[in-house]
Amino acid sequence: MNEHLPQPENAPRKTPARLAAVDSAAQLLGDDSPSVVAAAREFVLSAGAAGREALQRASESGDVATRMRARAMLRGFEVEQWLQRFASLDLADAGWRSSEPLLAGAVFASHMVRTFAPDANELRQKLWREAEVLRARFDGRSLNLCARMLSEHLNESLGYRGGEASKLDLEHVLLDRVVDNRIGVPVTLSMIYLLVARWAGLTVSGVGMPTHFLVRLHGVRPVLVDPYYGGRTVTKADCIRHLKSLGYDQVLEHMRDLSDREVLAHYLRALQQAAGHRGRHDAKRSLGEALSQLGANG
DSSP, X not given: OOTTSOXXXXXXXXXXXXXXXXXXXXXXXXXXXXXXXXHHHHHHHHTTHHHHHHHHHHTTOSSHHHXXXXXXXXXXXXXXXXXXXXXXXXXXXXXXXXXXXXXXXXXXXXXXXXXXXXXXXXXXXXXXXXXXXXXXXXXXXXXXXXXXXXXXXXXXXXXXXXXXXXXXXGGGTSHHHHHHHOBOOHHHHHHHHHHHHHHXXXXXXXXXXXXXXXXEEOSSSOEEEEGGGTTEEEOHHHHHXXXXXXXXXXXXXXXXXXXXXXXXXXXXXXXXXHHHHTTOHHHHHHHXXXXXXXXXXX
């Protein structure tokens, strides 16, 4: 370890001398020498809770380099906590009527990308209000009519749409940003339709085609809805023709209902692509870990 730094003890204790040493190490995060910065990071990380407290103080430092590096380390701790929460998601029993695990997973993923993302309760309140409006309207209606009312409300009344949405723009992929701005990529818009429709009393699943994403409303005669294109109703035959025109032979595999675990995986991959485009390699790595957790828990 660099001579600038005191050596960490085997069992860190919050003695005044140690706290002062950890604070001194945190201030060295702004040093011009990469080796000093690396040693400072190691020492602060080895200090556990005392290290985090020192980073909090260093994050308000007047030195720009110290402040930025301390905040980056604190952000790393935050992301690790969100990854742990994501790993604890119970998706085993999530069916096509359940919404909470899907919403929680999307929110946890958003926090891996954004420091100040809203929590699940805030998003739930915004979408639940719309579901309550639709629940009253759906009562006694046919599935086809429910599909039409769902699309009219979300697309025409609230303005949820695709159109100019770019799959490389995080603003168009992050669930909370799309809820606020109403412009999103297919998978994110489909998640909004899924959540609202389920809270309104319908049984709904996602359908992840190779180049698109749809929502299936279940009933005696299921209905396919395309949230990206105004919530229009499409037929299975339409999708099969589209897939064959793109050169896909095993089209039925791409038309199956997805589990919420698979829907989340589609969402994470979309976030990964947008994060990579923005040069957010830290977020891309975290989302990759979350994807691995989905596979491990599958």
